[in-house]
Amino acid sequence: MSEEQEFERLLGHEFSNRKLIAEVRTHASLLNEPGGAQRVGNSRLAHLGDAVVGLAVRHALFKRFPKADKAKLTEDAKGIVSNAALAPVAHGMGIGRFLETGASLPTTQHGVRVLAGLFEAAIGAVFLDSNFETAAQVTLKHVVLPPLDDAT
Numbered sequence: 001m002s003e004e005q006e007f008e009r010l011l012g013h014e015f016s017n018r019k020l021i022a023e024v025r026t027h028a029s030l031l032n033e034p035g036g037a038q039r040v041g042n043s044r045l046a047h048l049g050d051a052v053v054g055l056a057v058r059h060a061l062f063k064r065f066p067k068a069d070k071a072k073l074t075e076d077a078k079g080i081v082s083n084a085a086l087a088p089v090a091h092g093m094g095i096g097r098f099l100e101t102g103a104s105l106p107t108t109q110h111g112v113r114v115l116a117g118l119f120e121a122a123i124g125a126v127f128l129d130s131n132f133e134t135a136a137q138v139t140l141k142h143v144v145l146p147p148l149d150d151a152t
Contacts (some may be wrong), residue, residue: 007098013126013138020045020125027114029102042121049124053143054081056123056136060145080143083116089142090115095122 001009004021008014015021028041057080061073068076079085090096099118119142127135 003098007095010093010095011122011126011138012141013129013134015125015129017129020129024118024121024125025098025100027099027101027118029104042117045121045124045128046117047120047124048127049120049122050081052123052127052132052135053086053120053139055132056139057081057143057145059136060140064145064148076146080145083112085143086116086119087112088115089144090119093119093142095119 004018007021007025023040023045024042026039026041028043054077058073058077061068061076061080065073065076095118096115099114123135123139126138
């Protein structure tokens with residue numbers, strides 16, 4: 001199994017546009033390396049993915065907790081879509097090992113922001129490769145929603 005196929009397996013989405021996988025896996029620090037100018041970093045995908053993850057989670061919470069007020073929904077969503085929450089998701093999935101970085105960011109230093117950005121970039125790529133529904137399904141397969149007994 002190739003690295004791309006393993007990445008897809010862990011994510012739970014097979015890409016039609018194979019170029020998106022390379023873009024997801026490319027950290028901005030690699031762009032400053034020799035030959036890096038030919039690559040596209042994942043920051044734009046992470047920007048898009050941040051919005052997709054946020055909407056997917058907020059929609060799921062809205063449906064899951066029909067009696068919750070705006071404050072409760074906002075509080076729950078913030079805890080799920082924050083970098084501090086998404087980084088362990090990426091780490092638990094094992095996708096951090098596929099991130100290609102430059103010398104300024106050794107692979108041993110994938111911090112919270114880098115891992116969260118990788119997850120968001122992956123979800124942004126799924127959205128571009130398919131649609132919102134698929135991206136939301138992939139998102140909700142990996143993030144942890146509060147249990148139903150927390151409903152208010």
